[in-house]
Amino acid sequence: MTKKKMVFASRQIFIPIAALLLLALFNLAVDPSFFKITLGRNSAGDPVLTGYLMTILDYGSEVAILAIGMTLVTAACGGQDISVGAAVAIAGSVILRVLVGIGGDGTLQAPIIVGFLAACVVAMLFGAFNGVLVAIFNIQPMVATLILYTAGRSIAAWINNNELPIVTDKTFTYFGGFIPGIPIPTPFFLAVICIAITLLALRFTTLGLYTQAVGINASSSRLNGLNPVFIKWLSFVILGLCVAVVGLIKTSRLSTINYSVIAKDIEMDAILAVALGGNVLSGGKFNIMASIVGAYVIQFLTTTLYKFNVSSDALPAYKAVVVILLVVLSAPAIKDKLMGMVKKQKGVG
């Protein structure tokens, strides 16, 4: 029994799940109504589930989708992409440009799927640009993506000539809200689809193995016949795809876009999700499921803080404290000390 416990505790996914349980226990102790879910009706008269847990499922899914790509980038390149927020703005802008166009009256000019595919292509192109900088020019990922971080929101505004197109079509709101008749928020389903595809890809292709190999040692993986440049580049393109999905969700929520605010600081949440998932931030071994759980943990934390009337501006301060605590606890130096203490206790017992 204890042996089994120890094995579980040493597994990567243990950290985010423990954090999730801790947060849940805290909420249960302070105010059990946190877990209440009610079936209500939204403005369109469709049945929807509301409650804090639903909010977590809803908004956590955005971060979860990005965490998939971010984990791969982290694992392959040993760095993080800080431009995802700006890239989401670009993807959203492309969707609106294709669907409504400049000076449009809000009716759909093209099927939604066309807009989404266009966003996918553009987001993947920008991902490929980042990938070229990182993989071919060997620039640190965080700094290579600094370029798009600086320019992204400007490019997004430029795509629509700084106008804010509004989509009046009802079906467009389904992606970030609810599909009539289904009381669970659609972003959750989108996240599930993305996760399923990723897990299948990891199960049936060599993507996961190769990514890990490149992340651990790029030059030795090259000597073993892999192509580290391509693998690194590919991870950024996959992240681009994730970005396009989030762009769709984000624009669908508002039916319009605000270039400077849309998906603001989401890159930080995505990186935190990867870190919380216990992935090594300098590349190598990774666990996508742990990152995804990490994403929901972060949303859990955010929602909990909102519930205690923490303003959205002050939120980062509390988040930072939690993050530092988690990172310090998982730091090798501290871990060794704690392990030593545990062993000593056992020796005494």
Added chain:
Amino acid sequence: MSMTKKKDGAALEGSKALTKKARLTDTNLLLLITVVVFVVMYAGAMIFLKKGFLKPQTFFNILNANAALIIASCGMSIVMITGGIDISVGGVVALVSMSCAVYLDYQGGNVFVSLLIALGIGLLFGVVQGYLVAYLDIQPFIVSLAGMFFARGMTTIVHTAPFNVANEAFVALKDTRINVPGMGTVNKMGNYVNAYVEIGVVVAVLTVIVLFCVLRWTKLGRSFYAVGGNRQSALMLGINVKQTRFLAHLLCGLLAGIGGYVYFLHVGSGSASHATGMEMNAIASSIIGGTLLTGGVGNIFGTFVGVLSLSTIQNIVSSIGLDQAWWTGITVAGMLCVFLVVQSVILARKK
């Protein structure tokens, strides 16, 4: 006697050869590129755009507006030379200006104490982040990310709404202008207008000079380069790697505090949205100034020129008439992209 002389001579020659060979190190080559780009850009603006660029005051205004960025970028460069990164500087600047503003306005406090507050906040961030990075070996990016979150959040907790400081002593200090002799121009009314800089610029220039000397001629400065170049060999040379990294982050925090106060002196208000994106500008300036991200290469003077280049190109873009907000972002990004690629090509050539 003659033997020793000969020996001395040989040693001298040897060192001469060494300096000759070392004349175009990576640091100097990158610095040269930066300076040339800046001079060409500014000269081009003077020739083709004329307008304000012919007035010396335009240049001094660039300095006035960017004094805080120069100081913060110096700290960033030092951390980057040791192979780390600190993205909390913008947050620290905002926190410093908000805290000082609240102290000066609500407590009627004096200016000197507010300066101490600024330094204290900067030092605190430097010490905590430095400890986490150097002694607990946590990734600098994650640590300073949390630092940035914390600073931004604390800023709104200290005070939410932006406001101007009315403290008389402070306003007097804020409005102090130091005339630059011989640089004035005659305005349309026919009056001679003196060119001026603010106090912050003096602080910034002093910081640049002091740090340049520290990095070039002190043991600490050289160990920053050694640690950034190769941590393992620095350790074998007997350099205290942990302490050096700690000190780099400490210095960066302190400089962010000073930069915060200079920023506060320039704008004279506290706001949670102050210095948004300053960390990114500081990183961009350091890179343009020739600091390599991989560590071990960099120059404070280059960083200074980097800040100037960055703000000059923004000025040029807006005076060409491309003053829609997006052009600034796109040009800065383009410039950053070019410099990054140049750096990577230089590194590849070396290999």
